[in-house]
Amino acid sequence: xxxxxxxxxxxxxxxxxxxxxxxxxxxxxxxxxxxxxxxxxxxxxxxxxxxxxxxxxxxxxxxxxxxxxxxxxxxxxxxxxxxxxxxxxxxxxxxxxxxxxxxxxxxxxxxxxxxxxxxxx
Amino acid sequence: xxxxxxxxxxxxxxxxxxxxxxxxxxxxxxxxxxxxxxxxxxxxxxxxxxxxxxxxxxxxxxxxxxxxxxxxxxxxxxxxxxxxxxxxxxxxxxxxxxxxxxxxxxxxxxxxxxxxxxxxx
Numbered sequence: 001x002x003x004x005x006x007x008x009x010x011x012x013x014x015x016x017x018x019x020x021x022x023x024x025x026x027x028x029x030x031x032x033x034x035x036x037x038x039x040x041x042x043x044x045x046x047x048x049x050x051x052x053x054x055x056x057x058x059x060x061x062x063x064x065x066x067x068x069x070x071x072x073x074x075x076x077x078x079x080x081x082x083x084x085x086x087x088x089x090x091x092x093x094x095x096x097x098x099x100x101x102x103x104x105x106x107x108x109x110x111x112x113x114x115x116x117x118x119x120x121x
Numbered sequence: 122x123x124x125x126x127x128x129x130x131x132x133x134x135x136x137x138x139x140x141x142x143x144x145x146x147x148x149x150x151x152x153x154x155x156x157x158x159x160x161x162x163x164x165x166x167x168x169x170x171x172x173x174x175x176x177x178x179x180x181x182x183x184x185x186x187x188x189x190x191x192x193x194x195x196x197x198x199x200x201x202x203x204x205x206x207x208x209x210x211x212x213x214x215x216x217x218x219x220x221x222x223x224x225x226x227x228x229x230x231x232x233x234x235x236x237x238x239x240x241x242x
Binding site: 001002012013014015016019023024026040044047051056057058059060061062063064065066067068069070071074076082109111112113114115116117118119120121 | 122123133134135136137140144145147161165168172177178179180181182183184185186187188189190192195203230233235239240241242
């Protein structure tokens with residue numbers, strides 16, 4: 001998928017067959033130079049909704065250390081299941097949040113993943 | 122940065138000013154349909170090197186749940202510092218690994234990040 005500003009495409013596509021177990025959203029954002037504060041404020045307000053949803057587990061918002069990075073911000077969020085992730089993205093409150101005009105400045109590219117290799121030092 | 126198959130560009134650009142504290146590599150891979158096993162085998166062999174390096178903390182290899190995802194695989198790896206991350210990417214062994222012809226099939230887009238928001242349910 002290409003980067004999008006369409007509210008109806010701000011949800012990562014789910015699995016095409018039944019999927020059990022935890023899932024990870026990786027959502028990458030384009031943020032113009034000098035617009036970091038505006039982005040973080042908007043993102044934080046939107047993320048407050050997700051933090052209250054059933055199945056939400058954790059999030060990490062990453063900011064690029066180099067200006068040459070393809071995406072300046074990447075959110076990595078874990079959910080208990082693809083089903084609960086999908087449910088959280090179907091409410092009126094969700095569409096109100098991602099439909100805010102301010103979001104048009106920050107295209108994103110959300111995708112849903114499963115962890116297939118996990119290793120800690 | 123665009124996706125690359127150039128071994129000299131298989132390292133995420135570091136911070137442009139001094140940076141202290143942990144960093145996260147987010148490395149996204151293009152993998153053609155039907156080539157999952159070949160990719161995972163190659164990636165696993167390469168990741169064995171990183172697991173032994175000073176400053177390496179953890180990795181999670183993610184596989185997309187939907188065929189429409191922009192990137193089929195994403196590695197999220199934590200390092201203790203940008204300096205130790207850079208050192209691990211300057212050895213002859215590193216260049217031998219990423220110079221393997223098999224890697225030409227799998228362009229990637231590595232970028233280095235810092236976590237600026239962290240939340241757990």
